[in-house]
Amino acid sequence: MNVWEQVYNPLSNIWLSAIIAAIPIIFFIVLLTIFKVKGYIAGFASIIVAGIVAVLLYKMPAILVLMSAVFGVLSGIWPVASIVFAAIFLYKVTVKTGKFAIIENSISFITSDQRLQVLIVAYSFGAFLEGAAGFGAPVAITAAILVGLGFNPMYAASICLVANIAGGSYGAMGIPVTVPSLLTGLDALVVGRYTALVIPIISFIVAFLLIFIIDGMKGIRQTFPAILVSGVSFGLTQALVLTFLGPELTDIFAAIVSLVALALFLQWWKPKQIFRVNKEKAEDKQVKYSFGQIAYAWLPFVFLTICVTLFNLSFFKNLFIPGGPLEKLVLLLPIPGLNNLVIKHVPIAPMDTPYAAVFKLDLFSSTTTAIFITIIVAIILFRCSGKLLIDITKETSKELFPPVLTICSVLAFAYICTYSGMSSTLGLALASTGEVFPLFSPILGWLGVFLTGSVVNSGSLFAPLQSVTASQIGIPPETMVAVNIMGGTMAKMISPQSIAVAAAAVGLAGKDSELFKFTIKYSLIFLILIGIVSYLIF
Template identity: 50%
Template sequence: MQTWTQVYDPLGNLWLSSLVAALPIIFFFLALTVFKMKGHVAGTVTVVIALLVAVLFYHMPVTTALAAVGDGFCFGLWPIAWIIIAAVFLYKLTVKTGQFEIIRSSIVSVTEDQRLQMLLIGFSFGAFLEGAAGFGAPVAITSALLVGMGFEPIYAAGLCLIANTAPVAFGAMGIPILVGAQVAGVDAFRMGAEAGRVLAVLTLLVPFWVIFIMDGWKGVKETWPAVLVAAVTFDVGQLLASNYIGFELPAILGSIFSLIGTAIFLKFWKPKNIFRFKHSKAAGENKTYTGGQIFMAWSPYIILTLSVVLWNLPFFKVLFAKGGALYETTITFAVPYLDKMVLKAPPIAKVLTAYPASFSLNLVSATGTAILVAAVVSMMVVRAKVSMGVSTFFEVLNDLKKPIWTIGSVVAFAYVCNYSGLSSTLALMFAESGSAFTFFSPVLGWVGVFLTGSDTSANALFCALQGATAQQIGVSDILLVAANTTGGTIGKMISPQSIAVACAAVGMVGRESELFKFTLKSSLFFVIIVGILTTIQGYLLPGTIP
């Protein structure tokens, strides 16, 4: 078969081409906000629209376009949907074995206030999981935990998505920073340091914003000392790691500081009024449990933490590399009709570059497998029956049929956009804004994560363009390459992939439109703030850039 070269301005006018490229995105927005379609329906129709645009306007070969759909759908199933299946399975095990009631009680013993429980679980613990694993696991696990604590599903899912903003740039041991720096040809440490400085502002704001959404200004006034402790301790850890240690640890160090600092503070300080959702179990109904019972109840999540950290340690990853003892457990193959059949062209690439496409069925090294191993070990620790575990696992598979399809379809949509060049057309339109690009630079990362569901993927797509544009308008390339990843962290909360994952975790299947509307305003607000910060740094405070 002949290769096909991407065309970024198929209509001869970049604005018109951008409008056509945006059609599937516009439809998806409208499908969720206006038409209120169920996620799996909206995702499927969006894929069809993206395919039509790619084939009819960009003249992408039909076989190549369909191969992109297939590759994306399979990636949505593995490893992404696999993470959700394993995470929900672990949560359901704790419920069915009665351990979750003890977990709930132990958290209430630290604070009965559900606003502060959100800080501990959604913000601090979620950030730790993001730093260690990423790829949807943090929101799936924390939102399920909070639903069990009595949170309304829409609040549990939506607030966890918003709270997850702070650590995404440094998620999965700093992979987004590493990829962005490699693509743009900049120093990864400096890029991570700049991202840490910008995100320090967001980190101070996000916890207060989450409390404001839950309980308005009244809630902020009543809880601000604890919120400040959670935010500042996270900031200290994140800034120390990103500016003095390395880009792999900011989310992990920040979250540990925040968890410990906030928990200790709450032992000595309580809010004047206790906030709880109306239907949640009253604090007075809690039983008293021994330290051993509490440890046993938390053991599945302790094992989970150890498991995902182990899976991401360098020595463990080497086992799956070529020549490693477990290399054969990963089945990798080139995607037919797609691998190196698409050529990236200037200005997206410096020269014509073949776009690789391979699929890896990493049966053991996948994060979902780490979570499943934690669940199986936990069954042994809490002495759960094998028959109960097996029946629960198949129950989860049945419950997640529609969410799995939704995840597959939205990732397929992302792959069509990337391989056809639709996403690159939108990137070039932003780059045409000249000196105003410092404001739109994080917006580009925001769009990239909306399209791909991944800060890593958005950096792989757009960081080279960010670096090149920086040179053209005379600002630091470190600034704009980092802005791509900081803007991307904000896009995560509205990404169709993230929305589908969160809905699956809290039992909101078919209500994706509600969750999308819940997070959209926050996402727009934050990306505007980062755009302003980037512009101020670029033109007024260049000395603050590493």
């Protein structure tokens, strides 16, 4: 089959081309928000619209459009949907065996005030999971825990989506920073240091925002010292680790320091008024458990943390890379009719470059595998019966079917936008703004994460363009790559993929539009803030 070369300015006017390229994205948002269409229906409709634009305007061969969509669906199934399924399955094992009640009790032992429980679970523990695993697991697990603690499912999902931006820039061992740095030939430590100028401050603000979402200004006044301890310890640790060590362990250290600092502080300080979202449920939590019982209930999550951390360490990953001793255990499946048949051009790529389309099936080294190993450990520890496991499998599959459809349809639509060059058109339009580009630079990262659901993928898509544009206007390329990461992080809470994961975790399949409506305002506020800061300091 003949190769096809991407065209970034099909209307010979970059802004007119960008308006057309934005149609599928706008169409998706309108369906989701105004017409309140279910996520997977909006996703499938957007596939059709993106396909029409790609074929008619960008002259992309229909077979390439089709195979781009297929590649997106496969990427939605593995690793995204598989991680969500495994995380929810593990959570249900702890619930069905009664161990989750002990976990809830242990959290209440630190503090019975549920505003502060959110800081412990969604903010600190969520950031820890983001640093160790990423890819949807933190939101899925922490949202499920909050529902178990008595939170309304919609609020639980929304809170965890917002909280996720505190650690989203450095998830899964810092790869949102290291991958785009590698692609652009920049020093990851330097890029990370530029993000340290903004992200720790945003993390500090998020601690206050979470309490405000739950209980307004009254909640902030009543818990101010605790929020200060949690937010300052988290943000300061982020800044120090980014400055002196790099992005790889930023979330892990920040989460541990903030969790320990808050837990110790709450041993001698308590809010005058204890806030409960469900007062009736509070009565059930007066059971006293021994340290051994609590440790036993937490074992699967302790093991999960160790396992996903191990799986994301460089020495373990290097076993499976090309040339590594276990490379044959990773299946690399080129997508027929797409792999290397699309040619990228300057400035999206340094030179004319074939666009690879290879599906990676890493059954023995992925985060999904780490969670499944933990599930096996939990099954043995808690002596789960075959009938219980069958029931959990049926229940989880039924609940996750609509969200998985959403994830796959959204990624199919996103891959069409990427391989057709529509995403690059939007990027080039923003890059054409010249000296005011730093003001618009975070929008590129934001769009990339909205489309792909991943700060890493957004960096892969737009970091080269950010770097080239920065050099052209006379500022260090590391600055705009860092801004791309920061802008992208602010879109994690509105990414259809993330929303589908959150909705699935709390049993709100089909309620994507409500979650999107709740989180979009916070995402835009932070995006504007980053744009202004970027313009002023860079």
